[in-house]
Amino acid sequence: MRRAVEWAITTRRSVRAFLPEPVSTDVVEAILNTARFAATGVNMQPWKVHVLMGAAKDRVCAAIRNVDDDPALAAEHGDEWAYYPLEWTSPYLDRRRAVGWQLYSLLGIEKGDKASMHAQHGRNYQFFDAPVGLFFTVDRMMNQGSLLDYGMFLQNIMVVARTYGLSTCPQAAFMKYHRIIEQELALGAQEKFVVGMSLGYADEERIENSLASEREPASSFTTFHKE
Template sequence: MNEFDIVSKAITSRRSVRGFLPDPIDISLINQILSAASFAPSGSNIQPWKVHVVMGEKRDELSQQLLEAFSNQLPETREYQYYPVEWRSPYIERRRETGWGLYRTMGIQKGDRVASAQQHGRNFAFFDAPVVLIFTIDNYLQQGSWLDYGMFLQSIMVSARGLGLHTCPQAALANYAAIVKNHLGIADDQTVICGISMGYEDTSCVANQYRPDRMELNDFVTVHS
């Protein structure tokens, strides 16, 4: 493989895996991934990231608390607005297609709220991944640092591929920021951005067969020359 193929394979083999094997991951692998990702660029090199690696008993307890909050429909404590309040085309159509596409793959009928909620609830079991990373940012930082943060998150997910690991980024975990912060002793001057579940893919999990489409270049690129 030439260098482009190696890099491209790492990028294009990353996908959101929603079913993991319970096999543990050694902390040395996680450190290796985080060390590589720490080379992500950030404006003025301010490196706005803070990562909590949650595994073992701490992971199980967090999952239990989140699952309880979700199943008892406790009020959400999200600290930032991820999506627009009012959806518009073409984003609403893409969003619907992603949701329905996953449910279609899993044989969940449109309008089956019980099965849809059950699948959404799997977020809080971290899709059975043995490790979840929780990401926070200092409240005082601005939009530019959130841009930096995205590069760091993607670097983690791409680096994980190099070790045969898969990931699922999860904004859903920020829905219960108060629970996450309390469980991990995160100070109030931090905002919970999201989590990333990480582990080895359970290839027998039907949810993992879903492959969302991407736009064609013509749909998002304008060449000026």
Template sequence: MALLHRDRRARDRLADAAVEAYRADPEHLAPEYRFFPQPLHEPYSARFNAFRGQLGDAQGVPRSDKAGRRRDVERQFRFFDAPIGLIFTMDRRLEWASFICYGCFLQNIMLAARARGLDTCPQQIWSLQYAVLREHLDIPEGEMVVAGMSLGYADDSLPENNMALRRLELEEFVSVIEA
């Protein structure tokens, strides 16, 4: 299920509530489904930290700048001021296989947006706000909040939108089997 709110004031109220919930307990908001194993093992841990470091450098927000990082998270809960904010939920009785389908569904929306000259940012972080979302959007208990997504036009003047993320070399994740 995807939710799209047309009422700007209702959306602002939702964003305010999400920011307030985050400010009240920034370290303990947890998603509705597990994001990462604890602790995160290699090579994923190093990749994740490299990404975080690269993003922080681009934004000029070092890891030690807690206030700066929190400000950045708060922007997430305002959909980065994009004109459209989407929330995605899934029937929680479904199994892991449905997450594959759901990822394809999200990707298709992102590709369809690009084809129309629009930009997106998928935001798994919205799953941390399931309580606020359930309250403000009437999401039934049987639906799990999978992600959010900002939809609009990217601000190309922002350094984080111009980051060249390091890509793995093909050999690092592909095994070629010679016939």
């Protein structure tokens, strides 16, 4: 059992190219039914999930891409809340740059090739061709603690998906277009967009899926206090 859990955690990675093979609603529901056991302060269970498949997914993706491909329209949109630091410093900036250039190098995208970078980034808004897209929202009354709960819920989804032979990609890129998502899905006024996620079968033939970002060993970020 321990090895199975470790395998699911260590083989999880952000997949950026998926096969067209469908994923049934029963499997998606089974994953969510397991993920719901994430720890949550005073049992608030703040998560709400919108599952996009078929025509609904295509409609939302098209609406976002139409705006993202128009610089003037895209400039009118922005994240509702800050996911990333407002000022980047080392070592976080170094890690961000490293994974970005590793991906672009694999894809043959050279520094300064803004058109190719835009096209690759735009694949976020197609869920990287995954058959299932997930959007997560939270009640606006919730505070920062609920985002901690949400992180554990999201991790559960990604780990449990591995046990079904599925892969995922959590996507903060969708945050920029939260207003489009709210309109297309007719979200209630109290629903605040959190993040998106792709779910499906990884296309292992695609070069971008060979990317595995490096992680620091526990010894680099852990201090033991014994006295």
